[in-house]
Amino acid sequence: xxxxxxxxxxxxxxxxxxxxxxxxxxxxxxxxxxxxxxxxxxxxxxxxxxxxxxxxxxxxxxxxxxxxxxxxxxxxxxxxxxxxxxxxxxxxxxxxxxxxxxxxxxxxxxxxx
Amino acid sequence: xxxxxxxxxxxxxxxxxxxxxxxxxxxxxxxxxxxxxxxxxxxxxxxxxxxxxxxxxxxxxxxxxxxxxxxxxxxxxxxxxxxxxxxxxxxxxxxxxxxxxxxxxxxxxxx
Numbered sequence: 001x002x003x004x005x006x007x008x009x010x011x012x013x014x015x016x017x018x019x020x021x022x023x024x025x026x027x028x029x030x031x032x033x034x035x036x037x038x039x040x041x042x043x044x045x046x047x048x049x050x051x052x053x054x055x056x057x058x059x060x061x062x063x064x065x066x067x068x069x070x071x072x073x074x075x076x077x078x079x080x081x082x083x084x085x086x087x088x089x090x091x092x093x094x095x096x097x098x099x100x101x102x103x104x105x106x107x108x109x110x111x112x113x
Numbered sequence: 114x115x116x117x118x119x120x121x122x123x124x125x126x127x128x129x130x131x132x133x134x135x136x137x138x139x140x141x142x143x144x145x146x147x148x149x150x151x152x153x154x155x156x157x158x159x160x161x162x163x164x165x166x167x168x169x170x171x172x173x174x175x176x177x178x179x180x181x182x183x184x185x186x187x188x189x190x191x192x193x194x195x196x197x198x199x200x201x202x203x204x205x206x207x208x209x210x211x212x213x214x215x216x217x218x219x220x221x222x223x224x
Contacts (some may be wrong), residue, residue: 004155035214042201042216043156058211090155101146102203102212104155 003027006091006105012113013078013085021076021108023091030095032074033102036060037088046089049074078110086112117145117202117215125221132189134218136202137182145178146203146212147187156201159187189220197222 004025013019025032031050035043045058049068063082068074074093078085088109092102120135136145144163148156162169162178162185169176175188189196199217 006155033211040219043214045211045213048211088153092156101158101161102148102156104157106155107153109153 004091004093004103004105006089006108008108009106011108011110013110014113016080018077018079019085019110021078021089021091021110023074023076023105024072025074025093025103026072027093027095027103028071029093029103030071031093031100032068033092033094034058034064034066034074034076035090035092037090037107043090046076085110117204117213119200119202119215119218121218122216123219123221125223126192127223128192128194130192132192132196132220132222134187134200134220136185136187136215138185138202138204139183142180142204144205145176145185147174147176147185148201148203148214150199150201150217152198159200192220192222194222194224196220 007022033048034046037043044060046064047066049055052071055066055068065077088107090107091105094100094102117136117138126132146161147159150156160171160176162176173190178185199219201214201217203212203214205212
């Protein structure tokens, strides 16, 4: 099956802990994105990458970090500097840059213990 | 930064009725997209309309775009219970390099 796989589905973070959310795609897409969604709200862009080994900050990058060492993978680390990490995190990819259709994973729900 | 704003924020209609959602945006665009999100799931792309198009159809969906008013509408005809979801418009920015999503319309279909 082609698509985007996010894991885990649920994640709990202890205070002061860094946690990493996984995003893998087998669609051969160049561009990948991370969004944060708070209850009843729209999506806010955290980071995006249009090519391997390159990524750009979105609107709410503070407290987050990413890497893009492989075309298929775009992991997101929620660092201890992110004081309000509880949210639904969505990963997406697109074929030819940001104006094209985005394909989404099923999301990771992160909560603080 | 918010580019698209949907209206209404929430909409409840009877099954079989038509549902209309609107999206307004602020700057010039290359295209506008509509997505659907079922509760607790990822978004699914519905339709894309380019800035030089005025109307587009896909099954029970009809999208219009008025670039002079910087607005778009999504019409779902003959609604079904399975259409219950949140609907988001997303616009690119001709001068930027990312897509920006609106805050969404929550659609509920009553049986």
